[in-house]
Amino acid sequence: MPHIYAKYISKVLELPLKRDNFIVYDRFVNERAELFFVSQDGVDFALTLRRKNNRYLIKYDKATRPASTFILTKALSNLAIALECEVENSNLALVQKKESEVSPWLLKPNFFEKNPTFLDGKQAELEVGFGSGRHLSAIAQEFKEKIFFGIEIYKPAALQLLGRIERENMPNIFVVDFDARLFLQTLPSDSLDKIHIHFPVPWNDSPHRRVFVKKFIDEAFRVLKPNGTLELRSDDEVYFKDACGLILEYKTSNFHVFKNxxxxxxxxxxxRWKKQGKDIYDLIITAVKKQNDDKIECNFDFENAMDISIAEQICSLPAIVFDGIVVRFEDAFKSESGAFIIKIILGSVDMPESKYIYTRDGISSFYPTKPLPIRDNMIAFKKLKEKLYGKSN
Ligand SMILES: C[S@@+](CC[C@H](N)C(=O)[O-])C[C@H]1O[C@@H](n2cnc3c(N)ncnc32)[C@H](O)[C@@H]1O
Structure with a gap:
């Protein structure tokens, strides 16, 4: 990831600082670090400056990382110039070459918040954890009239498929490099024809880490159209039998099992498994639809501004963990302008989001963006408001 090591930082910035498409609009400090809220080419995020063995490390703030490494690299370089720092070493030149990450086929996890009608009237399928992308590419080439989503948590695999999409012209595949369990929650109800999940990691020793669990199945049934199918393919007998057991727990179910x-x-x-003579199992389940099973309404607005005294107290509280949901207060910073921020972790314990709550001029809001509009984040947000205001308003 792009970063700069600097020996000496001489400049105190007058804010807001603007040059070309780069703006530094707030600076926050605590005993551990300095944080700059910046905008580069219209994208808002934070850069941090920390003292490390008599030198300074300037890098991006993980909680606010922009999708493009290219934009991040430009902002780091602009901040280093603005601070007039003596750069000891940096990897910006190396990182800058990787602009190919910005592909029109790479969707942000909040894509459906901005494009809720994208799938209206279309046929669409989704593959969870596509790995090499061989299966996804084959079905996308076979059914060119359909739209395919590939969700892969391992970024290098996602980038590899994005390269193939451009080289082999497969414009009907969209890639999301994110946790499929969370992405599924962002999809509109009754929008997909099929969900493929091929050879998921079995996690037989820690089943809570599995993708194919009741919560995932419920969400898949909501997202699938009536008669849409959830298709699991696995070489792992233990996992497969557990999956069949889960489906049998539904009051009504309609499924088919195949071997090899x-x-x-x-x-x-x-x-690989076939070469080892292993059996391959398929479970094809027709969605069980519930009445009025709509996507949860999400509103991440703060009705009242946070008080700075609460901000300071709250960071010493232990994490709140309940029903697979977490809210944890991480750190607090103040700025010379009177603004303050709290860094928090919230959402599903499996993959929580890291955000800032930014309070300035009597208004509190999430920074740089609101949490993903999903059930787990909304439940966590309600709990957060109970802590802040003593009630869930
Ligand atoms: C065993 S590999 C199978 C890959 C591919 N489906 C195949 O059949 O070759 C499992 C894949 O699922 C991905 N994966 C695991 N958990 C995931 C999650 N929660 N969301 C999205 N992808 C995930 C892994 O990164 C990995 O690429």
């Missing part, structure tokens, strides 16, 4: 069924294409994993 041939499908359109064999993935890299599948080839």
């Amino acid at each position: 069924r041939q499908i359109l294409v064999s993935s890299k994993y599948e080839d």
